[in-house]
Amino acid sequence: MSRVYNFGAGPAALPQTVIERARDELLEWRDARMSVMEMSHRGAHFGEIAKDAESRLRRLLSIPESYKVLFLQGGAQLQFSAVPLNLLRGKDRADYVDTGQWSSKAIAEARRYCEVNVCASAKDGGYFRIPAESLWEKDAKAAYLHYTPNETIGGVEFQHLPDSGPVPLVGDMSSNILSRPIPVDRFGLIYAGAQKNIGIAGLTVVIVREDLIGTAKETTPSMLDYKVQADAGSMANTAPTFAWYMAGLIFEWIDAQGGLAGMEKRNGVKAKTLYDAIDDSDFYSNPVDPTCRSRMNVPFTLASPELDGDFLKQARAAGLEGLKGHRSVGGMRASIYNAMPLEGVKALVAFMKDFEERRG
Amino acid sequence: MSRVYNFGAGPAALPQTVIERARDELLEWRDARMSVMEMSHRGAHFGEIAKDAESRLRRLLSIPESYKVLFLQGGAQLQFSAVPLNLLRGKDRADYVDTGQWSSKAIAEARRYCEVNVCASAKDGGYFRIPAESLWEKDAKAAYLHYTPNETIGGVEFQHLPDSGPVPLVGDMSSNILSRPIPVDRFGLIYAGAQKNIGIAGLTVVIVREDLIGTAKETTPSMLDYKVQADAGSMANTAPTFAWYMAGLIFEWIDAQGGLAGMEKRNGVKAKTLYDAIDDSDFYSNPVDPTCRSRMNVPFTLASPELDGDFLKQARAAGLEGLKGHRSVGGMRASIYNAMPLEGVKALVAFMKDFEERRG
Numbered sequence: 001m002s003r004v005y006n007f008g009a010g011p012a013a014l015p016q017t018v019i020e021r022a023r024d025e026l027l028e029w030r031d032a033r034m035s036v037m038e039m040s041h042r043g044a045h046f047g048e049i050a051k052d053a054e055s056r057l058r059r060l061l062s063i064p065e066s067y068k069v070l071f072l073q074g075g076a077q078l079q080f081s082a083v084p085l086n087l088l089r090g091k092d093r094a095d096y097v098d099t100g101q102w103s104s105k106a107i108a109e110a111r112r113y114c115e116v117n118v119c120a121s122a123k124d125g126g127y128f129r130i131p132a133e134s135l136w137e138k139d140a141k142a143a144y145l146h147y148t149p150n151e152t153i154g155g156v157e158f159q160h161l162p163d164s165g166p167v168p169l170v171g172d173m174s175s176n177i178l179s180r181p182i183p184v185d186r187f188g189l190i191y192a193g194a195q196k197n198i199g200i201a202g203l204t205v206v207i208v209r210e211d212l213i214g215t216a217k218e219t220t221p222s223m224l225d226y227k228v229q230a231d232a233g234s235m236a237n238t239a240p241t242f243a244w245y246m247a248g249l250i251f252e253w254i255d256a257q258g259g260l261a262g263m264e265k266r267n268g269v270k271a272k273t274l275y276d277a278i279d280d281s282d283f284y285s286n287p288v289d290p291t292c293r294s295r296m297n298v299p300f301t302l303a304s305p306e307l308d309g310d311f312l313k314q315a316r317a318a319g320l321e322g323l324k325g326h327r328s329v330g331g332m333r334a335s336i337y338n339a340m341p342l343e344g345v346k347a348l349v350a351f352m353k354d355f356e357e358r359r360g
Numbered sequence: 361m362s363r364v365y366n367f368g369a370g371p372a373a374l375p376q377t378v379i380e381r382a383r384d385e386l387l388e389w390r391d392a393r394m395s396v397m398e399m400s401h402r403g404a405h406f407g408e409i410a411k412d413a414e415s416r417l418r419r420l421l422s423i424p425e426s427y428k429v430l431f432l433q434g435g436a437q438l439q440f441s442a443v444p445l446n447l448l449r450g451k452d453r454a455d456y457v458d459t460g461q462w463s464s465k466a467i468a469e470a471r472r473y474c475e476v477n478v479c480a481s482a483k484d485g486g487y488f489r490i491p492a493e494s495l496w497e498k499d500a501k502a503a504y505l506h507y508t509p510n511e512t513i514g515g516v517e518f519q520h521l522p523d524s525g526p527v528p529l530v531g532d533m534s535s536n537i538l539s540r541p542i543p544v545d546r547f548g549l550i551y552a553g554a555q556k557n558i559g560i561a562g563l564t565v566v567i568v569r570e571d572l573i574g575t576a577k578e579t580t581p582s583m584l585d586y587k588v589q590a591d592a593g594s595m596a597n598t599a600p601t602f603a604w605y606m607a608g609l610i611f612e613w614i615d616a617q618g619g620l621a622g623m624e625k626r627n628g629v630k631a632k633t634l635y636d637a638i639d640d641s642d643f644y645s646n647p648v649d650p651t652c653r654s655r656m657n658v659p660f661t662l663a664s665p666e667l668d669g670d671f672l673k674q675a676r677a678a679g680l681e682g683l684k685g686h687r688s689v690g691g692m693r694a695s696i697y698n699a700m701p702l703e704g705v706k707a708l709v710a711f712m713k714d715f716e717e718r719r720g
């Protein structure tokens with residue numbers, strides 16, 4: 001059997017060549033005579049793997065020296081707590097922009113630690129657009145401004161960088177990190193779960209400006225204290241070694257595709273191909289304002305929800321998996337992260353046209 | 361090149377057949393037409409993997425229905441915080457037994473959340489024995505009694521179960537879980553990092569009596585709240601899917617070795633082989649009281665520390681890796697977890713005899 005095109009939202013598709021590489025060296029990594037999975041996180045071999053992955057990520061994103069890069073466990077949702085615990089720095093409030101379900105979850109968690117000023121919200125409009133920044137009610141006394149550059153469920157993505165002035169900007173970049181170049185130096189902190197564009201579930205990358213760490217709240221679990229982890233090179237506890245290794249392979253693969261400029265180009269073509277197919281049809285539709293459609297997660301509905309079951313069944317038979325929309329939204333969702341090739345998107349579009357012709 | 365015998369303390373050796381199995385199905389798991397690493401944690405395929413792993417673990421350890429089994433991220437050190445955050449249940453104190461470096465770390469972290477009564481400590485004696493339980497100064501008002509059944513660094517292991525009366529017993533079983541049968545029903549909570557006897561780094565298993573959860577401190581990060589994770593089947597956030605899958609393969613392997621009774625027998629023979637070799641020699645020594653020597657981690661010293669470098673170099677050349685003692689203890693340490701075959705221990709003992717003859 002050949003592999004499917006996996007449009008799942010995460011854990012998501014990986015480049016086949018990366019899985020093959022991991023497979024080929026799974027029993028014995030280079031001359032280590034053991035598996036990466038068996039290596040001490042403090043040994044020379046894993047040290048090389050860890051350092052190499054960090055260097056590649058720093059190069060890909062042009063991360064300044066003054067930023068720490070952490071490879072942690074716990075997922076982005078644990079960062080929903082870790083961010084206020086670490087970044088409030090004696091202040092009692094933070095700004096949050098609400099553009100969808102993931103921002104909402106981040107807000108709910110932050111409220112347990114500080115006063116949250118929701119400086120802009122797209123909730124009333126159904127989360128289909130990003131509120132104009134001129135209307136945001138920012139608080140100059142906020143410890144930081146948190147936003148979600150890409151909403152995995154709603155399929156809404158910022159096409160510009162918010163201006164938070166002197167207030168540190170914090171971005172949950174779980175679902176669009178590494179999809180195109182970003183100016184890291186404009187951020188105070190970026191975090192991202194790995195299971196979409198970085199690698200596999202079980203790793204969370206945190207990129208944080210060094211001057212913001214070191215004043216975590218007293219009640220912060222030590223392992224969530226960025227300063228503790230930064231001082232220990234992300235090894236205050238045993239690091240998620242295999243996931244870290246996989247991230248390194250992915251970074252190498254991105255390099256080979258032309259880096260983030262290459263990714264941006266490729267992702268642009270993929271997204272345009274799919275949105276054009278949706279917009280050219282009266283059968284499919286996407287509810288998101290065209291100015292802020294996500295290049296990573298494309299939700300769409302069929303003319304009638306009664307056709308959803310057939311669509312999914314036939315798509316699966318055609319080797320197209322993971323298309324079911326999030327339970328809260330319904331319809332379909334095609335996640336087309338870095339690892340999804342253009343051929344996969346073309347196969348989906350061809351299937352959609354065929355399905356429409358037969359049913360529409 | 362053939363694989364080495366890896367005596368590292370963790371991440372540690374895995375059974376070769378388990379790595380080969382993971383390798384063979386890495387690109388496509390059964391009929392899923394995708395890698396385990398790419399599967400949605402909420403999909404049917406991973407659901408099967410997750411459920412199967414939990415069932416196997418429940419059978420291996422005879423875990424009663426009234427206990428929840430959680431597959432989490434963060435490592436045992438994050439549990440040092442999660443345990444008091446979840447189990448204090450309105451109380452302000454807990455009992456801790458201090459038998460080595462890992463208990464000490466657990467104590468230091470717990471002190472940030474409650475009053476810690478160190479009801480027994482082996483610190484003054486250099487952590488070479490476990491204080492007689494008749495002398496423990498337990499506090500009847502403690503929320504729980506925490507101990508470390510096996511100290512990975514000192515090589516000290518409890519050979520009996522402490523009696524905590526009505527106070528819930530909590531064990532950090534990271535380095536000896538699944539090495540022999542244990543009466544789970546005598547515990548309130550057991551936790552263990554996976555990278556020794558369960559699988560790979562990045563997964564932490566928590567087994568907790570259901571009636572103890574649901575009253576976490578207000579400041580507990582939601583992802584660390586056992587109740588939140590239990591209600592969501594450990595999927596309140598994206599689970600560490602690949603590490604969970606690897607754990608399932610290990611549980612299956614343990615089953616095939618005769619379960620925990622088989623493991624106990626095998627581990628007993630391995631430990632006796634190594635301790636006998638140490639005790640029969642004037643060249644090697646182990647400082648731990650014979651009544652509480654660990655069957656998992658065997659620290660030993662050479663007649664002179666000046667020989668350490670040669671020993672390690674020659675051991676490596678003989679295919680024996682990971683023998684360097686913990687930096688705080690010096691000398692050597694052989695970790696002989698479940699996956700270390702008797703042949704590995706025999707190879708080590710043969711090398712030790714040979715080295716002694718040539719040098720001693």
